[in-house]
Structures are given as structure tokens and as C-alpha cells.
Amino acid sequence: xxxxxxxxxxxxxxxxxxxxxxxxxxxxxxxxxxxxxxxxxxxxxxxxxxxxxxxxxxxxxxxxxxxxxxxxxxxxxxxxxxxxxxxxxxxxxxxxxxxxxxxxxxxxxxxxxxxxxxxxxxxxxxxxxxxxxxxxxxxxxxxxxxxxxxxxxxxxxxxxxxxxxxxxxxxxxxxxxxxxxxxxxxxxxxxxxxxxxxxxxxxxxxxxxxxxxxxxxxxxxxxxxxxxxxxxxxxxxxxxxxxxxxxxxxxxxxxxxxxxxxxxxxxxxxxxxxxxx
Numbered sequence: 478x479x480x481x482x483x484x485x486x487x488x489x490x491x492x493x494x495x496x497x498x499x500x501x502x503x504x505x506x507x508x509x510x511x512x513x514x515x516x517x518x519x520x521x522x523x524x525x526x527x528x529x530x531x532x533x534x535x536x537x538x539x540x541x542x543x544x545x546x547x548x549x550x551x552x553x554x555x556x557x558x559x560x561x562x563x564x565x566x567x568x569x570x571x572x573x574x575x576x577x578x579x580x581x582x583x584x585x586x587x588x589x590x591x592x593x594x595x596x597x598x599x600x601x602x603x604x605x606x607x608x609x610x611x612x613x614x615x616x617x618x619x620x621x622x623x624x625x626x627x628x629x630x631x632x633x634x635x636x637x638x639x640x641x642x643x644x645x646x647x648x649x650x651x652x653x654x655x656x657x658x659x660x661x662x663x664x665x666x667x668x669x670x671x672x673x674x675x676x677x678x679x680x681x682x683x684x685x686x687x688x689x690x691x692x693x694x695x696x697x698x699x700x701x702x703x704x705x706x707x708x709x710x711x712x713x714x715x716x717x718x719x720x721x722x723x724x725x726x727x728x729x730x731x732x733x734x735x736x737x738x739x740x741x742x743x744x745x746x747x748x749x750x751x752x753x754x
Contacts (some may be wrong), residue, residue: 481715482507485552487545488535489592490562492519495611496708499559504528506711507523508557511548535562535588536580545595554603555596557714560589561611565626565667567687569675577670578625585629590636597649604648608715610637612653612722614729618736618744621752622671622680622687641721652713653722656706657729658694667691687752701726 486503490496491512498511500523512523513533521597529551533544563585566577593608600606615623616630625698634653643649646650658664668688676686709725724730736744 481556483509484556485509485511485548485554486557486559486714487511487513487548487555487592487596487683488559488561489513489535489588491523491530492516494663494703495656495659495706495710496559496561497523498704499561499710500528501526502707502711503559503668503714505555506715509552511552513544514562535591536540536583538591541588541591542595545592549599554599556600556605557607557609558592558596558716559609559611559710560592561710562588563611565615565623565627565663565670565712567622567626567667567671568684569678569680570624572674572678572680573625577674579606581625581629582632585626586632586636589633593640597644601644601647606648607650607652607714607719608644609652609654610638611710612637612655614655614657614724616653616655617733618748620687621683622636622675623667626667638721650718650719654706654710655722655729655733656701656709657702657724657726657732659706659726660695660697660700660702663669664691664695683753686754689754690752699727701729704742 486508488496488500491500492514500510504510504526510528512520512528512530515534517530518530524530530746534540566581610633611631612633615627616634619627637651637653644651668691671684672688675681706725707722713723724733
């Protein structure tokens with residue numbers, strides 16, 4: 478593997494899963510890696526490997542700003558930003574409180590965007606840098622009771638596509654990674670929020686059905702390990718001429734192809750049969 482010694486990477490959502498594995502791979506590739514998350518106690522293993530860890534809450538602009546200032550003060554630059562932090566809160570659009578919907582946008586979209594605002598000036602001045610935004614196949618497809626989550630990922634896709642054109646002339650690459658079903662705690666969080674918000678509502682039956690489908694995604698035969706997605710992120714971060722987007726994980730490319738070629742009414746039928754059995 479080509480060494481990237483002297484280059485500085487910031488990875489968000491690094492306390493577990495894809496973010497943790499990505500931080501480790503970038504460290505092994507030679508980057509000076511800063512790994513951030515709300516739960517610093519879960520990054521002890523990363524710190525033991527020489528990765529620099531500290532707390533950052535993407536719903537708190539003060540911690541975002543202070544975090545970027547810290548990296549720049551210590552390392553002098555940020556060459557790579559991996560916007561991995563995010564979560565899925567499911568439930569019907571009717572029942573999910575708007576406060577929870579806003580929080581999901583704060584983490585999945587606005588926190589991501591604020592980091593981009595803060596790292597872009599230095600990259601632009603050096604005319605070099607790369608931003609890797611972790612979206613999802615959920616930025617292209619849809620699921621019942623996933624409206625707010627999918628809205629955030631559709632937003633990440635659109636924001637990233639605009640950025641790619643805006644920043645290309647300054648030597649900054651913007652790449653989207655779209656994972657499919659991944660074997661992480663994300664799935665359990667999405668199921669639990671959906672069942673809780675749907676209890677006693679007209680959507681309770683739908684929630685139980687969708688939960689069964691999401692539970693099946695925890696099967697190692699259908700889900701993908703986080704380290705496999707991290708390998709895709711590493712490629713997106715380091716290849717000289719990256720593609721605009723990379724699908725990651727078992728079945729992700731096939732699902733995205735189906736969405737592209739099927740008319741809406743046909744894809745609606747497919748989604749209904751998968752999730753509302």
C-alpha cells in the first residue's frame with residue numbers, strides 16, 4: 478500500500494463500526510488520524526494504536542469548531558475528511574416528533590456540512606484535499622417508516638454532487654460512499670426507534686413487519702462487515718482519480734441498479750413485498 482505519511486485525516490463517528498475500521502485503515506496507510514465521536518470511552522482501542530481521539534458532537538457547533546481548531550493547531554492541516562457520523566431514526570412521518578427529525582438532520586446533514594465549511598478553506602489554499610461523505614443506498618432507495626432518515630441521505634447525495642462541481646477547480650475531490658446493509662449497531666437503533674414511535678398507532682403493524690426485515694439484515698450471510706466498507710472508503714480516499722460514488726457491501730450495487738432501471742410503480746411493489754410481508 479502506498480504510504481500517506483505526513484497527511485492528516487479526520488474521521489467522524491469513529492467510536493464503532495465503519496468509522497472505527499476506517500480510522501484503523503487510514504492509520505495503517507500512514508495518515509495521522511484524528512478520530513472523533515461523542516463517546517470517547519469507546520475509542521480507547523484507537524488511542525492505543527496511536528490514533529488521536531477526542532469528543533465531537535455534531536449537534537453542537539462549538540464542539541465542531543473547537544475540534545477543527547485543535548486539529549489545525551496540532552497538525553497544521555487536514556488533507557482528508559471522512560464524514561461518517563450518522564444514525565437512523567425510523568417511524569412514520571406522522572408520528573416521529575419534529576424535534577427528532579431535526580436532530581437527525583443536524584447529525585446527518587448539517588453537522589457534515591459544517592465540517593466541510595471549516596476544512597474547505599485550508600484545502601482550497603493548498604489546492605489539494607479530499608472529502609468522503611458516507612451516504613447510503615438509502616440516499617437512492619426508500620423504505621416504509623424511514624422517511625426522515627432517507628430524507629437526510631437524499632440530502633447528503635445532493636449536497637455532495639453540488640460540492641463535487643464547486644470544489645473541483647480548487648483541487649478538492651468529493652466522493653460519496655453508499656453502503657448497503659452493514660453488520661453494525663445502526664440496525665438495532667433504527668428498529669428500536671421505529672417500534673417505540675409506532676407503538677399504539679395505526680402504523681404499529683407496519684413497524685413490526687419492517688422490523689422483521691431489518692432484523693434479517695443482521696444475518697452475516699446477507700449483511701456486510703464494517704471493515705469491508707472501510708476498504709471501499711480507503712480506496713475512495715486515496716485513489717488518484719476517484720469515481721463520484723462507490724457502492725459498498727453485499728447487494729448494494731444490485732439494489733442501486735434495480736432502482737435505476739425499474740419504474741417507480743415497479744420499485745414500489747418490490748419494496749412493499751420486502752418490508753410489508
